Amino acid sequence: MGKSIVIAFGGNAITKENQKGTFQEQVVNIKEMCSNLVDLIKNGYHLVLTHGNGPQVGNILIKNELSKSIVPAMPLDVCVSNTQGSLGYAIQQELTNVLVKDKAQIPVVTVVTRVKVDIADPAFQNPTKPVGPFYSENEAKNITAEKGYVMIEDSGRGWRRVVPSPLPLEILEKEAIHYLLEGGTVVIAAGGGGIPVYLDDNGNYTGVEAVIDKDLAGQQLARDVGAETFVILTGVSHVAINYGKESQKELDTITVSEGRRYQQEGHFPPGSMGPKMEAALLFVENGGHKSIITSPE
Ligand SMILES: Nc1ncnc2c1ncn2[C@@H]1O[C@H](COP(=O)(O)OP(=O)(O)O)[C@@H](O)[C@H]1O
Ligand SMILES: NC(=O)OP(=O)(O)O
Numbered sequence: 330m331g332k333s334i335v336i337a338f339g340g341n342a343i344t345k346e347n348q349k350g351t352f353q354e355q356v357v358n359i360k361e362m363c364s365n366l367v368d369l370i371k372n373g374y375h376l377v378l379t380h381g382n383g384p385q386v387g388n389i390l391i392k393n394e395l396s397k398s399i400v401p402a403m404p405l406d407v408c409v410s411n412t413q414g415s416l417g418y419a420i421q422q423e424l425t426n427v428l429v430k431d432k433a434q435i436p437v438v439t440v441v442t443r444v445k446v447d448i449a450d451p452a453f454q455n456p457t458k459p460v461g462p463f464y465s466e467n468e469a470k471n472i473t474a475e476k477g478y479v480m481i482e483d484s485g486r487g488w489r490r491v492v493p494s495p496l497p498l499e500i501l502e503k504e505a506i507h508y509l510l511e512g513g514t515v516v517i518a519a520g521g522g523g524i525p526v527y528l529d530d531n532g533n534y535t536g537v538e539a540v541i542d543k544d545l546a547g548q549q550l551a552r553d554v555g556a557e558t559f560v561i562l563t564g565v566s567h568v569a570i571n572y573g574k575e576s577q578k579e580l581d582t583i584t585v586s587e588g589r590r591y592q593q594e595g596h597f598p599p600g601s602m603g604p605k606m607e608a609a610l611l612f613v614e615n616g617g618h619k620s621i622i623t624s625p626e
Contacts (some may be wrong), residue, residue: 333375333510333554337534337547337626338362338562340381340521343416346463346486350388350577356419362562363424364623367431372399373511378420379444381543382412382521387461389436394476405492406524406536413441420517424530437515441503444546446522458494458540459600463487484601493539495525497546501534503553510554542622544608552615559612559620561605566624568606570596585613 343358344350370376372422386408393402404410419440424437456479464472469480469488483489499520500506509516522541526534540600544561551559567579570591591597597606609620 332373332558333377333556334369334558334560335377335379335551335554335556335561336366336562337379337543338384339399339543339564340385342562342564342625343380343419344384344479350384350462352415352419352461355368355416356387356423359416359419359536360423360427362406362625363420363427366424366526367433370435370515371431371433373481373512374579375515377506377510377516377518377554377556378552379517379519379547380416380420380521381408382540383458383489384462385412385416386521386540387459391461394404403588404536405538406411406526409521410441410524413439413524415519416518422517435513435515437517438509439520440502440506440509442506442519442523443526443534444497444519444535444541444549445499445501445534446495446527446539446541447498448524448527448529452495453493453539454588456491456493457481457599458492458542459483459489459498460492460540461490463489481600484598493538494522494542495537497523497541497549498551500546500553501526506550506552507554519543519546520551542608544604545611548608548612548615548617548620551612551617556616557618559609559617561609561622562625563622564624566621566626568597568602569596572596572602585610586590 349352366559389408421437421439478490480488481491506516506518522543523546524538525537529535569577569579571577597603612620
């Protein structure tokens with residue numbers, strides 16, 4: 330097999346901060362993202378794409394809440410699977426469209442992907458994953474008082490609801506993804522961080538209510554399918570130290586030990602660059618060749 334790359338992009342790239350989250354808006358953003366991938370595919374790279382779902386899964390939770398007196402609300406793991414389907418559909422469609430226009434007949438498919446987590450993960454007692462729309466501080470306080478949701482300030486962009494986010498341990502569909510890749514298919518997998526499931530006392534996998542961080546799931550996916558490179562696409566072209574300060578310095582190529590040092594010095598905040606750097610470092614520490622964090626362009 331040629332060189333394989335796992336590429337992760339954020340739910341906030343699919344529904345931007347100032348957008349309502351209509352399907353049309355998502356398609357426009359996804360189309361732009363896909364046009365940036367065509368050259369890689371045409372140059373023979375085997376791609377696995379993974380995507381976030383924070384804004385989208387939060388919107389499904391709001392719909393659940395508003396309609397629960399009429400139709401039953403679905404558990405959060407089912408809502409994550411819904412986002413794998415809807416966003417996978419949009420990516421599959423738009424990527425196929427740009428490939429066909431470029432005269433490249435390459436199959437693209439979405440895999441509903443379960444990710445194993447530990448039911449004893451302390452993350453279930455400490456929600457940290459922001460989902461859904463951004464609110465003002467006042468609105469957030471009212472939501473907590475009315476519904477009991479935990480709300481946090483998300484990287485200077487506003488307040489959001491947070492849900493538990495356990496660590497991904499294994500991509501359960503890894504063999505199927507590997508076969509598809511080997512056969513020359515572009516695979517969309519582990520969307521929204523994957524559907525969280527755990528092994529119960531009877532040895533059966535069971536869904537659990539959480540949203541896994543897609544960057545951490547992405548590096549696990551990259552390791553599990555033996556990818557050479559792990560790429561995280563986000564809103565900045567370079568990771569920086571002293572980000573947002575006058576002394577800000579953009580990083581180019583760094584080693585794992587430099588990355589760990591900058592991390593310890595506190596350059597990468599939780600909820601934004603923190604999980605991306607952690608994911609990038611974990612991939613290389615566990616045998617990956619290189620991780621890249623940059624913008625889609
Ligand atoms: N040290 C840093 N270097 C670069 N960007 C940073 C840094 N710290 C925080 N950021 C911010 O984090 C953002 C990426 O996090 P986020 O928007 O949550 O990701 P996602 O693309 O997954 O939605 C960047 O666009 C930037 O605004
Ligand atoms: N699941 C997840 O990490 O989604 P975002 O990238 O949209 O936050």
